[in-house]
Every structure is written in C-alpha cells, then in structure tokens.
Amino acid sequence: xxxxxxxxxxxxxxxxxxxxxxxxxxxxxxxxxxxxxxxxxxxxxxxxxxxxxxxxxxxxxxxxxxxxxxxxxxxxxxxxxxxxxxxxxxxxxxxxxxxxxxxxxxxxxxxxxxxxxxxxxxxxxxxxxxxxxxxxxxxxxxxxxxxxxxxxxxxxxxxxxxxxxxxxxxxxxxxxxxxxxxxxxxxxxxxxxxxxxxxxxxxxxxxxxxxxxxxxxxxxxxxxxxxxxxxxxxxxxxxxxxxxxxxxxxxxxxxxxxxxxxxxxxxxxxxxxxxxxxxxxxxxxxxxxxxxxxxxxxxxxxxxx
Amino acid sequence: xxxxxxxxxxxxxxxxxxxxxxxxxxxxxxxxxxxxxxxxxxxxxxxxxxxxxxxxxxxxxxxxxxxxxxxxxxxxxxxxxxxxxxxxxxxxxxxxxxxxxxxxxxxxxxxxxxxxxxxxxxxxxxxxxxxxxxxxxxxxxxxxxxxxxxxxxxxxxxxxxxxxxxxxxxxxxxxxxxxxxxxxxxxxxxxxxxxxxxxxxxxxxxxxxxxxxxxxxxxxxxxxxxxxxxxxxxxxxxxxxxxxxxxxxxxxxxxxxxxxxxxxxxxxxxxxxxxxxxxxxxxxxxxxxxxxxxxxxxxxxxxxxxxxxxxxxxxxxxxxxxxxxxxxxxxxxxxxxxxxxxxxxxxxxxxxxxxxxxxxxxxxxxxxxxxxxxxxxxxxxxxxxxxxxxxxxxxxxxxxxxxxxxxxxxxxxxxxxxxxxxxxxxxxxxxxxxxxxxxxxxxxxxxxxxxxxxxxxxxxxxxxxxxxxxxxxxxxxxxxxxxxxxxxxxxxxxxxxxxxxxxxxxxxxxxxxxxxxxxxxxxxxxxxxxxxxxxxxxxx
Numbered sequence: 002x003x004x005x006x007x008x009x010x011x012x013x014x015x016x017x018x019x020x021x022x023x024x025x026x027x028x029x030x031x032x033x034x035x036x037x038x039x040x041x042x043x044x045x046x047x048x049x050x051x052x053x054x055x056x057x058x059x060x061x062x063x064x065x066x067x068x069x070x071x072x073x074x075x076x077x078x079x080x081x082x083x084x085x086x087x088x089x090x091x092x093x094x095x096x097x098x099x100x101x102x103x104x105x106x107x108x109x110x111x112x113x114x115x116x117x118x119x120x121x122x123x124x125x126x127x128x129x130x131x132x133x134x135x136x137x138x139x140x141x142x143x144x145x146x147x148x149x150x151x152x153x154x155x156x157x158x159x160x161x162x163x164x165x166x167x168x169x170x171x172x173x174x175x176x177x178x179x180x181x182x183x184x185x186x187x188x189x190x191x192x193x194x195x196x197x198x199x200x201x202x203x204x205x206x207x208x209x210x211x212x213x214x215x216x217x218x219x220x221x222x223x224x225x226x227x228x229x230x231x232x233x234x235x236x237x238x239x240x241x242x243x244x245x246x247x248x249x250x251x252x253x254x255x256x257x258x259x260x261x262x263x264x265x266x267x268x269x270x271x272x273x274x275x276x277x278x279x280x281x282x283x284x285x286x287x288x289x290x291x292x293x294x295x296x297x298x299x300x301x302x303x304x305x306x
Numbered sequence: 307x308x309x310x311x312x313x314x315x316x317x318x319x320x321x322x323x324x325x326x327x328x329x330x331x332x333x334x335x336x337x338x339x340x341x342x343x344x345x346x347x348x349x350x351x352x353x354x355x356x357x358x359x360x361x362x363x364x365x366x367x368x369x370x371x372x373x374x375x376x377x378x379x380x381x382x383x384x385x386x387x388x389x390x391x392x393x394x395x396x397x398x399x400x401x402x403x404x405x406x407x408x409x410x411x412x413x414x415x416x417x418x419x420x421x422x423x424x425x426x427x428x429x430x431x432x433x434x435x436x437x438x439x440x441x442x443x444x445x446x447x448x449x450x451x452x453x454x455x456x457x458x459x460x461x462x463x464x465x466x467x468x469x470x471x472x473x474x475x476x477x478x479x480x481x482x483x484x485x486x487x488x489x490x491x492x493x494x495x496x497x498x499x500x501x502x503x504x505x506x507x508x509x510x511x512x513x514x515x516x517x518x519x520x521x522x523x524x525x526x527x528x529x530x531x532x533x534x535x536x537x538x539x540x541x542x543x544x545x546x547x548x549x550x551x552x553x554x555x556x557x558x559x560x561x562x563x564x565x566x567x568x569x570x571x572x573x574x575x576x577x578x579x580x581x582x583x584x585x586x587x588x589x590x591x592x593x594x595x596x597x598x599x600x601x602x603x604x605x606x607x608x609x610x611x612x613x614x615x616x617x618x619x620x621x622x623x624x625x626x627x628x629x630x631x632x633x634x635x636x637x638x639x640x641x642x643x644x645x646x647x648x649x650x651x652x653x654x655x656x657x658x659x660x661x662x663x664x665x666x667x668x669x670x671x672x673x674x675x676x677x678x679x680x681x682x683x684x685x686x687x688x689x690x691x692x693x694x695x696x697x698x699x700x701x702x703x704x705x706x707x708x709x710x711x712x713x714x715x716x717x718x719x720x721x722x723x724x725x726x727x728x729x730x731x732x733x734x735x736x737x738x739x740x741x742x743x744x745x746x747x748x749x750x751x752x753x754x755x756x757x758x759x760x761x762x763x764x765x766x767x768x769x770x771x772x773x774x775x776x777x778x779x780x781x782x783x784x785x786x787x788x789x790x791x792x793x794x795x796x797x798x799x800x801x802x803x804x805x806x807x808x809x810x811x812x813x814x815x816x817x818x819x820x821x822x823x824x825x826x827x828x829x830x831x832x833x834x835x836x837x838x839x840x841x842x843x844x845x846x
Binding site: 203206207208209210211212214215222225299302 | 402415
C-alpha cells in the first residue's frame, strides 16, 4: 500500500508538470498584459516594469525561470497586487477557503448520507418523496440565488447572523450553508440510489435470513457498500470546494482564494493565475489519492498492489 | 393429505401473491407441507413453481410487494405475521438458510470470520472475540482447508464451493432445528456439487437437524431426501416417500420430470467426412495488470496449444469446469478472439484473415450463447433479431423474402410464425433459446458453436432443446462444437469429447470410450461426480 501511495505521488509529478506548462503558455497567448491600463503609460516605465518582473526575457527563459522558482516553492510576486507575493496571498486566503469548504463538505457528507439512506429505507413513502424533492430543489437552485436570499433572511431581516464579512462570530454559517446545500442534495441522491441497490442484493437477504437486527443490517452491511459512490464523488468535489468559490466569496465578502482566479485572469496577473492553477491541481491530485485509499479500505476487493 | 405426526414445521394453506405492474402473480396457491425433526424433505419443481417463494414466505423474506396468507407453525410459534423482532429470534438460530448464489450471498466487504460470528453475536450475545473459537470449529466441520488463515479471508478470495461451505458453516452456528437449502449446488461445478451434497448428508447424520432441500433437479435428491414434494405452478402436485415416488410416480408431471433427462447418443460421422474447421496449436493468452510504473503485465494462458479437427456432421463436446478455457477456445476458433496458432475453415486459413475477409465467413460460422436472457436485444422484435444477420449477409433479399425466411426459421425451431412480431421478454427461457438458435440457422451455417446452450434451462426444456439441435443437425448436416459442463447433455449430443482443464486438453476420444473408460484422473473425478448426482433414472 505504501508503495502504491509513493507510486501515485511519483506519477502526479508529470501530471502537474503538463498542467503547469499548458497553463503557462495559454496564459501568454491571451492578448493584453498586466501593464496595459486604460490610460497609456510611458513606454519607459513599462520597460522598467517588465525588467523588474523578468518579462523582458524571451518566453522560454521566463518559463524555465518560473519552473525553477516553483520547484523552490516560490510562486512569484503578484503583478497587480504590488505589495504581495502570490505565496502571501495564498497564506492569508487558503486557510479561509479550506475552513469554509471543508466544513461544507463534512456537513454535506453527514446529512446527505443520513437523508439518502432514510429515503431508501422508506422508498416510495412521503419521507422518500420529500428528500428527493428537496434534493432536486437543492441541486437546481444556483448558489448566486441561495446566497443573497440566505443573507437577506438571516442577516438583514432576522439579524441572527452577519449578512457578510469575515471574522465576526457566526460569519461562517451562511457561506458554509450556501456551499453545503447543493452538495448535500447530490450526496443524498447518490446514497439513496446506492442504498436501494444494496438492499436488494443477496448478502442483505442473507443478513436478514440470519435474524440480524435491522440496525446491523443497515449500518454494518448496507451503509458501507452504499457509501462507495459517494466517496468517489467527494474527491474532486472536496478539492473544488476547498480551493474557494468565487460566487460565495464575492457575495459574502470573504477573503478566500476563489476570487483570485477570476480577478487574476481579468487583470492578466500571470503569477496569480498560475499559482491558483498549481494549488487547485495539487488539491485534486491529493484528494483523488485520498479517495482511492479510502476506497480500498472500504472495499477489500479493490487492491492496488 | 394425511397428517404427519411430530412435525416441527407445519405449513397449511400457504398462499403467496405478488402485486406487480402487470397485475397479480399468484406464486404459491394454498399448499400444505410438513417437516419432521431430523428428516430431509425435498421440494422439487422447475423455475416458477413457487418452491423458493414458499420458504421465503416462511422466513419473512418476501419482496416488499409479496403478500402471504395461511399458517406456518414452527413448534409452538406461528411464523406468518410474526413481528420482525420475534422472527429474528428464530431465523438464523432455529431455522437457517443457505442459498443458490454462493458468489453473492456473503457480504463482500467483511472477512468471513466476522460474518460467521454474526449469528452467534446476535443470537447468543457473544462478542466477536468470544465467537471466534466456535467459528474456527465450524470451518473445520465443513472441511475448509487451513481454517486459521481462511477465517481472515474475504469472500472474493474463496472459490464458489468454499463459499458455499462457509454458508453452510454459518447456518450450523446455532445448532438449528431446520436447515433450508435453496438450490445450494446449482451454481457450482459438477465435482463441487457432489462434494457439497455429501457434506450436507454427512452433517445431517452428525448433527441431526432437518433439511429442506429445494431443487429443480429431481435426480439429485433420490439418495438424499426422505420425502419429496413436487411443485408446479404454485401447487403441490404430488408428495410422498422418495423411493415410492421414484418407482411409482402418480402425477403426469412427476413422470415427465423423471423422464426429462436427455437420452440417446450420437453416431460419429463416416470416416470419409471432410474436416471443416481445424485448429492447430491454438493459444489464447490474456494480459493481467501492468501499466505505468507497475511493471510488465502477467500473462494468463487461457487456451494452451490446443488442436481440434471438426468434421462435417460431427459434434465435438468440449467439457470442463468453469475457468477451464472451453468457451475461450470456442470463440478463438471462430476468430472472435485474437489467438496464435493456425485455424483453417474448409480451405481457408482463418488465422491470417482480417475483419473484412472474415465477414463473409461469419455466415458459415455461427454461435449460440448460454444466456437466452442477455443475448437477445430487448428492444427488437424476434423477427428483427433473427433477420439482422440476413441484412448483412444477403442484403439483396426483398423484405418479403426476408420475412419468408424468418417464418421458415421459426417453424424449424418449433416456434409460431406470429412470434416474430413479439419482443424477447414475452418468451420463456426455452423459447428464447429457440429464437437464438433460429437466428443462427436462418443464415444456413456449416459450423455452429453452442456455448452452454442448455445450462440456464430447466431439465424438461433442456431435453427439448437437445432434441431440436439433433434434428437440425440431421436435417442440414451441421457440425457442432458443443461446450458444456453438463455431462448428461454432452453424452446425448456429442460423438467425440475433449476434456479441458486449465487451458489444456487432458483427455479426448469417442464419447462412449470417455464415458465407459476414462483414463485421466480428472476425467474420472468429473465422471464420478456426474454419476453421483444423476445415476438414477426412472425404473423401466
């Protein structure tokens, strides 16, 4: 197993390399640059700026330079936020994003599997129909609708929670809820489908034929199998959520890293965009690995060595 | 029916109905049944006779759309309508059950030791640790080799026969009064089948529980059962003491079941018959594993240097247990799988033919599969299914002419012309297999590979299909490669037999020679097992 993990990490290196390379050159292909402002600047200043950011060198050399710095953990200075390096920006923003995204994923997992298995056990009853109905609702309503509504109700009208901002007690609740609701809905649907299938399988019939109490049939024999599709779904999703959400961060005014991707791309902040790409790629690789390990633990038929 | 004294399970007027979208299905129609302490009762019937549903109803395991009425008393407890909590004190402790599907009846996610401990944990209040010595003892009792290691195995690490042994061990954990065995050997290879039957008989002698043995195969219970109930379409048509029932069956259906075994033999083709399909040193290997950073793949020799020569009008039976490579060989000979070695059809070298060159030959070389449910497209009418090949091979035919050929092919396999407008799901298993045969025959092939064509069918239907295949062979001078694990059927079909094990031929020869005088030890085991289970035929 250890060998497998090492091998997976080894094979992640070329993947990351390809991602970084493609992103680097695609970014440079886009017209415009970080110093093209609405009001033209003195060409001399631009030249000085370019020299300061190493942009006067030929592109391949810039690429090699970026790779070299990346290997040393240096994501470079931000082009648009002149007082910060990209490392600084992530050092402040990433913990916030991880906190919000991680909590949302945990809540979605706990409540989603609970509601999903409840619906499966009461298949075609009012419980089932309400879970499926609410889940469909949760999946279809986009966060940019949910977020302002939550903010309006709980922040403005009821005044129970901060309507936005970061740091005040309870300021996490609404953004987490916005992120968690659609994920919870998807998890509930996945769990429901898988549970219904597992409940029909022969080994569940065996468990019942041997007079095992229904909670054993459910928790010991059904849930472990029905959670497998949820686990595979949660890998990439957790990576996406923990690297921040533009919509939620913008609406609630949260200093996470989700907005950097959009802001960086619009401002041609090359290093900032590249930094975001690297962070997201690393998260995806790590979470996929976690999922694979978890999968092997849950299902002994899966072996990687 | 005469009342039976000291019965520990007595079923009266048991009725099972299922509510489905297509209306009500009356699966069990008010049957009576008794089981005495320590005896073996067999419930025999073909698929759909309600034999399994009877026991499912008693155990409270019916699907949620099932409704039961009637009574089923176990000692002093009425089981029908008993609340789940109280039923759980009986099932798994006093009455236990093993199933037809050893591959899927155990939870794949838990070690077998842990699963076997569960009935002890929840009926006797033992901890998993405390149950362990008993689990070990049970594993030894059912003859699992190396129990210290096997107790920590997962189900997928065991063979089908071993899994069934584990199921039996689990059933015995709480010293049950009654063990219900629902087709416990049907999914197993014939040698394993014999072992499991012997094990059950031995355990019963040792432990003295009653056994209810549910099966579709009347012959295998003759030595095993004290009494037999014969079921058809939800009713018990006949019941009685085993020997009496075999010697003097009263009901026509019982007589039919007893006579249902395919009989007769096939004469070999004349020595002058030309060789149609010839494989020389055929090899098929599969790659297992391998990939980026994980080393070279392993090679599995599924077919290892096999030579066959199929003559015109000949039937070669390819016999072997699951995993022996017999189906792979059949497919390789038709060039449906990449293989090494030489394959000739008439005067053509097939091993060099590419897809384009093979296409016209596909008409001559046809294949019929085991699974009549999976091999017919559910969205095409039977007419479309069987004429599909004509569209490819004889595209110039007019619609009318194709239709005429379809009717002709259906009549030839004993189906009504009107059935070409119906869909496969409207047919029974035997009828579907006829459709699959018609699909092959409509192209007027020379060689047909029959891959376990009767294995999924009831005995009486098997016999009809065997007779149909023999008639078609005689009418059209066909050559068959008949792949099967069922020696009774092979004996009736083939004039030459190849016995395969692990990709190699262990023995081959004329059918009569192989059956009367098997030389290789594996063939002997195979024969002994088959004779064990099918030795008895209707007297007279």
